[in-house]
Structure formats: C-alpha cells, structure tokens
Amino acid sequence: MSGHSTYKPKSGFARWLERRLPILGFIHESFVAYPVPKNLNYLWTFGAILSFMLIAQIVTGVVLTMHYTPETTLAFDSVEHIMRDVNWGWALRYAHANGASMFFLAVYIHIFRGMYYGSYKEPREVLWILGVVIFMLMMATGFLGYVLPWGQMSFWAATVITNLFTAIPVVGNAITTWLLGGYSVDNATLNRFFALHYLLPFVIVAVVGLHVWALHVTGQNNPTGVEVKDVEKETLPFTPYATMKDMVGVAIFFALYAWLTFFVPNYTGHPDNYIEANPLVTPPHIVPEWYFLPFYAILRAIPSKLVGVIALFGSILIVAALPWLDTSKVRSGVYRPTFKKFFWAFVAVSVGLGYLGAQPAEGVYLLAARILTVCYFLYFIVVLPLLGKFEKTLPAPESIAASMANGVARSGEGVNA
Numbered sequence: 001m002s003g004h005s006t007y008k009p010k011s012g013f014a015r016w017l018e019r020r021l022p023i024l025g026f027i028h029e030s031f032v033a034y035p036v037p038k039n040l041n042y043l044w045t046f047g048a049i050l051s052f053m054l055i056a057q058i059v060t061g062v063v064l065t066m067h068y069t070p071e072t073t074l075a076f077d078s079v080e081h082i083m084r085d086v087n088w089g090w091a092l093r094y095a096h097a098n099g100a101s102m103f104f105l106a107v108y109i110h111i112f113r114g115m116y117y118g119s120y121k122e123p124r125e126v127l128w129i130l131g132v133v134i135f136m137l138m139m140a141t142g143f144l145g146y147v148l149p150w151g152q153m154s155f156w157a158a159t160v161i162t163n164l165f166t167a168i169p170v171v172g173n174a175i176t177t178w179l180l181g182g183y184s185v186d187n188a189t190l191n192r193f194f195a196l197h198y199l200l201p202f203v204i205v206a207v208v209g210l211h212v213w214a215l216h217v218t219g220q221n222n223p224t225g226v227e228v229k230d231v232e233k234e235t236l237p238f239t240p241y242a243t244m245k246d247m248v249g250v251a252i253f254f255a256l257y258a259w260l261t262f263f264v265p266n267y268t269g270h271p272d273n274y275i276e277a278n279p280l281v282t283p284p285h286i287v288p289e290w291y292f293l294p295f296y297a298i299l300r301a302i303p304s305k306l307v308g309v310i311a312l313f314g315s316i317l318i319v320a321a322l323p324w325l326d327t328s329k330v331r332s333g334v335y336r337p338t339f340k341k342f343f344w345a346f347v348a349v350s351v352g353l354g355y356l357g358a359q360p361a362e363g364v365y366l367l368a369a370r371i372l373t374v375c376y377f378l379y380f381i382v383v384l385p386l387l388g389k390f391e392k393t394l395p396a397p398e399s400i401a402a403s404m405a406n407g408v409a410r411s412g413e414g415v416n417a
Contacts, residue, residue: 006033030216035235036242037222037400044220044242045249046110052250053103053257054208058201060096061145068148070194072187075150076276094265100142101268102257104291107135115322116343118331119221125323127214130207132320137204139292139316144197146289150190151273156286158185158193164299167306184279224403225331226396234400285360293357294350298376300361301369311373318380325380327388335394339387346379 007028009015018025067086069078082089111131114120120128147158162179166172181188219228228234236242260267268290272283288296298315302308318325333339352372359365397403 030212031243032237032239034216034238035228035231036220036238037228038234038236039222039224039400039404040220040242040245041223042245042249043109043113044222045246046106046113048246049106049250049253050103050110051208052254053099053106054201054204056257057096057099057103058205060092060099061198061201063092064096065198068194070148070191072150072190072277075148075190079149091261094261098257098260098265098268100145100289101291102253102260103138104142106253107138108291111135111319112347114221116333117221117223118225118326118328118333120322121225121326121331122323123218124214124221127211127218128323129320130211130214132316134204134207134211135319136316137200137207141197141200141204142289142291144193144200147190147193148197149273150277152275152277152281152283153270153273153286155185155277155279156283157288158189160286161288162189164305164309164312167309169306221331222400223332223334224397224400225334226398226400226403229399230401287358290354290358293355294353295357297353297357297369298373300357301366301373311377315376318377321380322384326384328391328393329388330393330396332396335396336387336391337394338391342379342383342387346376349375349379 007018007025009018009024014024017023064082067078067082067089069075079093082093084090086092114128114131143157143161147154162176162185165176165179168175177183179189179192180186181192270287287293295312295315299308299312302311328336328339330336333343349372353369353376356365356369356372361369397406
C-alpha cells in the first residue's frame with residue numbers, strides 16, 4: 001500500500017535538488033503522505049520507539065568508543081575512566097547499558113504484538129523474516145557489547161558462549177579458534193568483539209531500511225487484520241496523525257528509559273561485572289543479561305551440548321517460520337478466541353523461561369525449564385498448525401471502516417487515529 005506523493009518543491013533550491021536527487025519527495029512520500037490505517041492502536045508506536053532506541057544506542061556508543069581501550073589490561077580501567085573522569089561519562093555509559101535493555105524490551109513487545117495480530121501472514125512474510133534478522137543481529141550486538149567492560153561476568157559469558165561452537169561436528173573447534181583469535185578468551189578476542197560491536201549497529205540500520213521498505217510495499221497491518229480497501233476512507237496521512245501518536249509513545253518510553261538510567265542504573269546489571277575479569281576465578285553462577293535468559297534456559301535444559309545449541313538457535317529461527325506454521329485464514333487474534341488463550345500461555349512460557357534462566361540449573365528449576373522448553377516448541381510445531389485447521393473463529397469485518405462503525409476500534413482492540 002503506498003500513497004501518491006503530493007510533494008511540490010516551493011523554493012528554487014528544492015526544485016533544483018528534486019530534479020537531480022528527489023530525496024525530499026521520497027521523505028514526503030514515505031513519512032508525510034504515506035497512508036496508515038485509521039484504527040491503529042498505541043502498540044503500533046513501537047516501530048518509532050525502536051527507531052529512537054537504535055539512534056540513541058549508536059550515538060552513545062560512538063561517543064563511548066572515543067574513550068574506551070580494547071585491550072585486556074586497560075579495558076576495565078578505561079570504563080572506570082569513562083565513569084569517573086569523562087564529563088557526563090557516567091550518564092553516557094548508563095544510557096548505553098540501559099538502552100540495550102530498553103531496546104530489547106521494546107523489540108519483545110513489538111514481536112508479541114506482531115504475533116497476536118498476525119502481522120507475519122501473507123503478504124508480509126519477508127517483512128517478518130527481516131524483523132527476525134534484525135532481532136538476531138541485536139542479540140549478537142548485545143552479547144559482544146556485554147563482553148567489552150571486561151568484568152567477571154563479561155569474561156565468563158564470552159567463555160561460555162564461544163565454547164558453544166565447539167559442539168558443532170568437525171568444524172566446531174576451528175570456528176571457536178577463529179572467533180577467539182586463539183585458544184582462549186584473550187586480547188585478540190576483545191579486539192574482535194569490539195570491532196564487531198561497532199560494526200553491527202550499522203548493519204542493523206541497513207536491515208531496518210529494508211524492513212521499512214518492505215513495510216511500505218505491503219502496507220501496515222492493523223488490529224482487525226483486514227487489508228485496506230479504500231485508501232480515502234480507511235486511512236490517514238502518516239503526518240500528523242501517526243506522527244503525533246508515535247511522539248506520545250516515544251515520550252512515555254523515554255520517561256521510563258530516563259528513570260532507569262538516572263535512578264536505578266544498575267538494576268538490570270550484575271554486581272560481579274564491577275570486578276575486573278580474572279581467568280583463574282570462576283563466578284559461582286554465570287548469568288547473561290536478562291534479555292538472553294529465555295534462550296539460555298533452553299540451552300541449559302537439554303543435557304546434550306550439541307542438541308542444546310541446536311535448540312538455542314532453533315528457538316529463534318522457528319519464529320521466522322511463523323507465516324507457514326500458522327495456517328489460519330483469519331489474521332488477527334481479536335477474532336480467534338482459542339488462539340488468544342494459547343497465545344497468552346505462550347507469553348507466560350517465555351516469561352517463565354526468562355525467570356528460570358536466572359536460576360541454578362539444578363533440581364526443580366531444571367525440571368521446570370525442560371517442561372517449558374517442550375511447551376515453547378510445541379506452540380509452534382503443534383498448536384499453531386492444529387489451530388489453523390480446527391479453530392472456530394469469529395466473523396471478521398469486511399473492511400476497516402465497517403469495524404470502526406461497529407465500535408471495534410473503540411472497544412480496546414484499536415484506537416481511532
């Protein structure tokens with residue numbers, strides 16, 4: 001779904017530029033005149049929130065690299081130098097560290113919203129897959145960044161995660177040695193992780209560009225899951241309507257981000273990471289950042305190292321297969337009563353795995369993690385295909401206009417823009 005650009009250059013310079021590089025017309029068509037469904041609710045503001053967080057992470061990260069030293073004997077002290085000696089260095093460091101948590105919080109809400117409203121269904125399969133690619137790049141970037149402070153948790157997290165690649169038959173040891181730049185986590189490892197951590201955000205920007213491009217080709221989904229049929233009656237220009245709604249969402253999210261950064265900056269961190277890395281002292285309980293915990297729980301729940309690694313990566317990749325696993329002809333969960341129950345059960349399973357990932361891998365915690373791991377995969381492999389075949393759905397409206405006339409948008413499932 002795309003609108004016809006109504007951009008008309010007013011100044012002589014704008015007309016001159018438009019004939020040679022129509023970037024102003026492109027911006028106007030994509031972010032001003034672009035039509036969006038009238039019934040989008042505030043869950044659709046998370047695209048703008050994620051864009052804001054990506055920019056914030058890049059800006060704070062670039063400034064931090066001006067003072068960081070990627071060398072094993074100096075890395076920890078350089079972070080302390082940033083915190084104590086650099087003007088507003090403590091704020092930049094806390095903003096960057098907590099920005100990662102806020103970034104992942106926003107992306108998890110964004111993913112669950114897409115799953116609930118069926119935003120992965122035809123014709124948005126490529127859009128969804130690109131979103132999963134962005135998520136995987138974020139995970140890689142987040143892990144690499146976690147290593148850089150060179151604290152105890154940083155060092156041992158790098159040791160544990162890179163050691164997973166040794167489970168790959170035949171080439172596992174070679175891949176691990178290549179990643180580490182040697183046979184253990186050392187100076188070469190830190191340099192490589194630093195270079196990749198600096199590079200990957202710009203790769204994310206490129207994939208986000210493709211993601212937005214794919215979105216503008218297919219058009220936005222909406223709470224009813226009904227495609228736009230009449231652009232004039234069922235849509236509004238992106239600016240000022242969606243723009244103002246996005247600004248409200250970003251402002252609320254920024255307030256939470258600022259509170260976390262300035263009032264409880266170490267809430268999501270681990271105290272052991274304020275101890276300089278020591279290869280001779282293993283922490284009693286190695287815990288990654290909270291946004292990795294569900295996948296960490298899946299990894300530890302499986303006794304076989306190789307199968308655990310396969311399950312770890314499979315738990316992410318299976319999300320990319322959603323367009324083909326969910327065969328229901330009804331897109332939105334609003335009109336799928338049985339799906340709603342299983343969806344919220346899946347959310348509970350994911351949160352439960354996150355909790356168990358922070359607990360010791362023993363006793364009842366390990367048993368619960370194994371049960372929830374099975375439930376996680378059953379949701380995708382068994383529940384969704386069966387619901388697609390046998391679920392009784394409610395009658396969906398024929399158009400967005402009809403749904404709004406019937407009060408669906410005002411009943412909480414959507415809000416008129």
